[in-house]
Amino acid sequence: MTMRVFVAGGSGVLGRRLVSQLVARGHQVTATTTTEAKLGLLAELGAQGLVMDGLDAMSVGEAVATARPDALVHQMSAMSRTHAGKPDIKHLNRWLTQTNRLRTEGTDHLLAAAEATGVSHLVAQSHASWNGIRQGGWVKTEEDPLDPEEDTVARAGAAAIRHVEEVIVKAGGAALRYGGLYGHGAIDDQVELIRKRQFPLVGGGTGYSSWVHVDDAASATVLAVEQKARGVFDIVDDEPAPAVEWLPYLAECVGAKRPKRVPTWLARLLVGQVAVTMMTEGRGFSNAKAKRELGWQLRYPSWRQGFTEELA
Numbered sequence: 001m002t003m004r005v006f007v008a009g010g011s012g013v014l015g016r017r018l019v020s021q022l023v024a025r026g027h028q029v030t031a032t033t034t035t036e037a038k039l040g041l042l043a044e045l046g047a048q049g050l051v052m053d054g055l056d057a058m059s060v061g062e063a064v065a066t067a068r069p070d071a072l073v074h075q076m077s078a079m080s081r082t083h084a085g086k087p088d089i090k091h092l093n094r095w096l097t098q099t100n101r102l103r104t105e106g107t108d109h110l111l112a113a114a115e116a117t118g119v120s121h122l123v124a125q126s127h128a129s130w131n132g133i134r135q136g137g138w139v140k141t142e143e144d145p146l147d148p149e150e151d152t153v154a155r156a157g158a159a160a161i162r163h164v165e166e167v168i169v170k171a172g173g174a175a176l177r178y179g180g181l182y183g184h185g186a187i188d189d190q191v192e193l194i195r196k197r198q199f200p201l202v203g204g205g206t207g208y209s210s211w212v213h214v215d216d217a218a219s220a221t222v223l224a225v226e227q228k229a230r231g232v233f234d235i236v237d238d239e240p241a242p243a244v245e246w247l248p249y250l251a252e253c254v255g256a257k258r259p260k261r262v263p264t265w266l267a268r269l270l271v272g273q274v275a276v277t278m279m280t281e282g283r284g285f286s287n288a289k290a291k292r293e294l295g296w297q298l299r300y301p302s303w304r305q306g307f308t309e310e311l312a
Contacts, residue, residue, distance in 0.1 A: 005225060006067045006119070007031040008054060008110060009075035010047060011038040013185045014125075014178070017218040018075065019045045025222060030067035054106040057113075064113035071225050072114050074124035074164070076102040089275045093153045096160075103160035111171055121228045123221060124168045127161055128177030128234050130209045130282030138208045139240050141286050142177075142232045154274045165232055174229040176221060179236035179285065182303070183214035183310055191311070194251050200260045202267040202275065205244030207282030210236035211303040213310065216296075223294040233290045239302040240284025246303060253307040 005022050009015045010031025022029045023046035031042045032052035042049030050066065053059040054076045064072065078098035107124065114122055131154075132140035133147050149158040165175040181187070193199040212235055220235045251259050267276050290296045300306035 001226075002026050002028065003070040003225070004028045004030070004068065006064060006069035006072045007047070007075060008052065008060075008063075008073065008106075009033075009077065009125075010042055010045075010049070012075060012077065013183075014181060014214050014217055015075045016041070016045060017183075017214050018073065018221050019047045021215075021218050021222050022225070023047060025226075027225075030063075030069060032063055054102050054109065057109045060106075060109040061113045061116060064110070064117050064119065068117060069119055071121045071123065071228075072110060072119045073221065073225060074107060074110055074122065074168075076106050077125070078102060089271060089278075093156050096157045100156050100160040103164050107164050107167060111167060114171075121225070122168055122171055122173030123224045123229070124164050124173065124175050126165050126175045126177040126232070128210060128236060128285045129180035130207060130278045130284070131158065131161075132283030132285060134277070134281050134283060137283075138242075139284050139286050140234075142234055142289055147283075149274070152273055152277070169231060172230055174224045175232045176217075176224060177232060177234045177236075177285065178217050179210035179212040179234075181214050181217060182211055182306060186214050191250075191254050194247075194254060194259065195256045197257055197260055199247070200262045200267065201243060201247055202262060202271075202279035203264040205247065205261075205279055206242050207277070207279045208240050208242050208284035209246065209278070209282055210234075210240045210284040211246070211306070212236050213298075213300040213306045216298045216300055219299070220290055220294060220296045223296055227294060229294060233294065234285040234287055235290055235296075236285045236287050237298060237300060237302055237306070238287065239304070240286070241303070243279045243282075246307075249304065250307055250311070253312045255312075 011033035029047040039049040
């Protein structure tokens with residue numbers, strides 16, 4: 001059934017792929033961007049483009065009212081260099097300030113606009129790469145809480161993610177916890193650091209992460225929209241893995257030397273506690289629920305295949 005789908009944040013790395021896949025499946029897509037310069041890109045993808053400020057309630061309300069969609073997808077973030085500068089995990093609270101606002105204030109504006117316009121279903125971006133609760137096993141499900149990151153610079157980001165999930169699920173929608181996104185344009189900054197040997201392996205590299213290719217993340221999102229999915233879903237590939245496995249493999253794929261190894265005490269001084277936690281204590285995630293309930297099939301079941309085909 002053809003639907004009218006509103007994609008907030010349609011010009012981002014994931015948003016572009018989502019728009020393209022929705023259009024290919026016959027849906028009428030309205031997609032937003034923060035700048036007129038990207039309206040042409042959205043038109044090329046087959047969407048009706050709108051300029052919208054996700055932190056301005058009136059701007060959001062007018063955009064959603066104009067589109068009058070059947071479903072609304074929240075893909076707004078501000079992690080590109082244009083919006084946030086170079087990635088800075090040591091000062092994550094500063095680097096993610098705008099993104100955290102989009103996940104709190106922006107989410108609330110979208111919910112209010114959806115209610116006012118009679119939108120029947122919502123899907124929103126959440127996050128699940130290494131941030132599972134650091135208790136018990138290395139691989140978590142949707143039944144396990146995310147780590148609150150108390151007393152770290154990731155605390156505000158963790159709270160913003162919780163807000164997205166709580167209000168979207170309460171409204172009868174789906175919160176999609178995407179793993180670490182990779183694919184064209186998604187991890188250029190990380191690859192640059194790896195090539196410069198500025199992305200070290202910390203300690204034993206025992207912390208787990210989950211990855212997902214941007215095309216697979218988009219296809220799961222399409223299914224969540226079409227099936228009017230409800231609840232939380234971990235959108236990750238089949239192989240959560242420790243840093244000691246995926247980081248050297250990624251370096252090899254991009255033609256870089258093997259990453260340096262630094263002790264945890266030195267890494268804590270150089271890059272901060274969050275990076276140390278991610279690489280030594282991080283928890284990955286299981287995609288069993290998404291595959292079972294959404295019928296999701298991955299183009300890249302493992303980051304090994306994806307890194308080789310996409311980044312080599």
